[in-house]
Ligand SMILES: Cc1cc2nc3c(=O)[nH]c(=O)nc-3n(C[C@H](O)[C@H](O)[C@H](O)COP(=O)(O)O)c2cc1C
């Protein structure tokens with residue numbers, strides 16, 4: 005009998021999509037994988053609404069209120085939530101702004117920065133409000149597994165999915181445990 | 185007679201000389217005990233606590249605990265490895281470690297211990313301290329975000345270079361690396377790029393200003409070799425061991 | 427000229443201008459070698475007291491005179507929170523921030539002070555417990571204690587400050603510290619005769635003195651309860667001819683103020699005890715390490731010492747030096763205290779070696795608490811049996827308990843070792859009691875089912891200080907307060923405490939405010955506290971997590 009496919013959702017919060025690219029970087033390994041998983045909401049599928057999933061892969065940390073909302077949505081809908089990449093795990097490169105106040109960052113980007121024309125800080129009410137500090141996702145929700153790396157190697161993605169399929173905790177071997 | 189001078193470490197009998205610590209004896213015997221603030225050439229500090237071992241019901245730091253005859257010492261236990269993992273995670277959480285951007289990544293002892301102990305994340309919320317950099321020196325750059333307060337630079341500077349330039353100041357979570365010059369800047373000391381102190385940092389806090397980011401990923405110290413195999417090496421110490 | 431007179435060491439609201447002659451003269455009056463590196467911390471403290479701050483030029487001058495690098499002077503300034511480099515305001519109010527003061531309304535008092543004095547020449551902040559929890563809310567004004575601040579006298583205080591009334595003209599009653607002992611025992615009522623114990627001791631060998639102390643069963647009253655005779659014996663045995671006696675008067679454990687009583691009322695007994703110890707082990711010099719919060723007792727103690735010196739009773743070749751701390755709880759840890767006495771940051775040393783082998787300036791050193799020396803004098807005067815016959819098998823004698831918090835009569839109570847907590851609660855008029863913290867934040871929290879626990883060395887907390895909490899108090903708040911205390915006081919040397927106290931504080935916040943992570947933070951805290959207990963370098967980190975453990979053991983039984 006054919007096993008039900010594993011439902012996987014992914015999203016990029018305060019990240020660069022590099023982690024997503026790395027996921028796709030698994031070459032021909034992706035072909036058998038597609039037999040076993042199907043994607044729900046994900047930038048890879050462009051499905052915008054989230055239904056109940058087996059795994060949620062979160063790239064990026066929290067830098068604004070929209071990020072927070074999406075993260076909580078993922079937590080509610082995903083049995084297993086995985087923090088993917090340095091940004092989700094510790095804030096990563098975006099968290100380097102934590103050295104400065106939010107105001108300083110905005111002024112540097114939109115007012116004093118190099119090559120700024122028509123200097124003004126965007127204030128459209130549609131824009132999600134920025135958080136004071138960029139936070140890792142584990143400071144807001146329970147996270148089941150962490151895939152370190154910037155980005156994590158494709159093999160690490162494969163391992164996490166295989167582990168869930170086999171119902172065991174993931175085992176990242178030495179070359180797949182890396183922070184850069 | 186000299187047979188009396190031995191103790192058991194994880195079931196292996198280790199000889200020691202009078203006055204040696206557990207760490208020193210273990211190193212001579214070629215047994216790796218995880219550590220960060222210890223270096224065989226300098227006095228022991230005992231601050232990182234990564235070298236904690238069980239000694240007859242107590243937990244002690246191997247780098248400061250004198251070896252004694254017939255001691256029974258345990259180091260490689262799941263419980264202690266877990267404790268070390270947590271200590272490493274605390275060190276990550278209390279600084280600002282952005283490995284992807286760090287020159288030392290791949291050669292860093294803190295990171296290497298994290299890899300070796302199976303660390304995937306910080307476990308604790310990052311403290312996000314605000315720490316100052318110092319670029320005043322012509323050849324050296326200081327990024328305090330990565331300092332783990334181990335005082336190795338201080339000891340190397342005082343005990344080896346005879347300069348006593350680097351030291352620690354402040355209290356509690358505000359402890360920080362400082363330099364002995366009236367301005368407090370490294371550039372106003374007689375620090376040299378060839379000083380031992382400038383090359384002793386186990387992490388990426390004291391860096392040369394030139395020649396950085398040249399080692400391709402995959403060729404760095406700890407890319408393929410766990411720290412328990414090759415020891416707490418520095419780039420320029422390849423082939424040696426500490 | 428060495429006169430050690432500090433007629434200027436009184437509550438001041440104006441400080442003289444600093445100049446090098448004035449500074450040097452003042453320092454030389456206190457010590458013949460004020461610029462030797464090991465005196466540097468004391469010189470900083472004295473400059474701070476005399477001129478209200480140690481500004482940059484003063485630091486540079488001291489650096490030049492002493493040869494101590496400016497960076498090291500700054501390192502001291504950054505470690506000892508009472509040293510300040512900014513020009514002082516006319517009034518610097520440091521409100522004591524112990525949980526007892528919080529319960530007595532500290533937060534709202536601080537808010538209204540800050541609000542009402544915003545344009546006055548004054549600075550308002552908080553400091554850890556100042557040893558006056560029986561007089562809440564208490565504060566230090568320019569270093570001197572003002573007691574019983576409350577809504578009833580807030581207007582008056584603000585008026586004094588706004589009208590720039592000099593501190594010397596403030597009502598004397600504002601500075602009153604009540605050292606009444608509400609329940610007396612042998613130590614607080616025996617007919618002490620100055621020098622009698624010492625005369626006894628002079629007729630004995632060192633070993634005989636130590637035997638006397640040993641027969642009495644005296645154990646240290648500074649916290650650990652280590653047998654005093656053993657400590658003295660160990661020190662005496664060392665071949666090194668130079669030895670020191672040090673008296674730990676740092677009394678930093680929040681809620682503890684029994685040493686305040688002895689330093690005020692029984693300084694002679696304490697000094698006599700130190701001389702006896704010196705005779706016993708063969709020591710050449712003694713040091714008293716007085717916490718900066720007790721600077722108001724400095725002159726009193728100097729006078730007592732002078733009387734001993736002048737009468738020749740200190741002995742031909744023994745003298746005692748009085749040192750001041752400057753706002754660092756960790757300096758009560760014995761090896762950190764020795765570092766501080768040597769003029770350094772108070773970072774605890776590696777042990778072994780213990781102070782008895784390698785102590786102050788590398789010499790064998792006895793470290794004892796104030797009350798321990800007081801007891802030694804008692805034992806030599808009244809006999810070992812008198813001491814031994816009080817208390818119980820493993821904890822002999824009696825001791826003074828500091829009682830504060832939710833009771834009718836906070837203050838000092840002398841009880842035989844082994845008396846129950848219940849007795850003490852009844853004597854002090856505690857009512858509607860939820861629980862009591864024994865032995866300070868690093869001690870133990872007892873709930874009603876534990877009120878019959880004997881207060882002695884064999885039980886958690888070991889007695890000495892009791893903070894009483896009634897049923898309106900929140901255990902989470904108490905725990906958070908204690909956890910922050912340790913975070914604030916961690917010396918920063920070792921990972922588990924420097925970073926662990928911060929992580930613990932964060933986790934506690936998460937536990938309280940993020941229901942989604944409550945179970946996880948609970949588990950994490952439990953694990954972290956264990957890690958800190960096992961891997962910390964000194965007692966501070968080892969005990970810093972105990973309040974959290976107490977909380978977790980009781981939750982959810984006591985908090986909804
Ligand atoms: C963090 C810490 C703070 C301490 N503070 C004090 C103190 O304020 N006063 C004191 O007498 N002992 C204090 N102690 C205990 C001392 O280290 C030491 O055990 C004691 O002074 C020895 O004297 P005793 O044998 O007479 O008790 C402290 C210990 C620690 C770990």
Ligand code: SF4
Pocket residue numbers: 018019020021022023024063064088089090091092096097153154155156
């Ligand atoms: S972890 Fe690296 S690759 Fe992934 S989103 Fe962050 S910056 Fe991009």
Ligand code: SF4
Pocket residue numbers: 183280281282283286287288289290292293294295330387388389
């Ligand atoms: S010092 Fe080590 S752990 Fe820190 S950022 Fe650099 S590589 Fe990472």
Ligand code: SF4
Pocket residue numbers: 330331332333334335336337338350361384385386387389390
């Ligand atoms: S700069 Fe490096 S060597 Fe110096 S204390 Fe910091 S981590 Fe240690």
Ligand code: SF4
Pocket residue numbers: 756773774915916917918919920921923924962963964965966967968
């Ligand atoms: S346990 Fe805390 S106070 Fe003690 S040495 Fe470590 S950091 Fe300092």
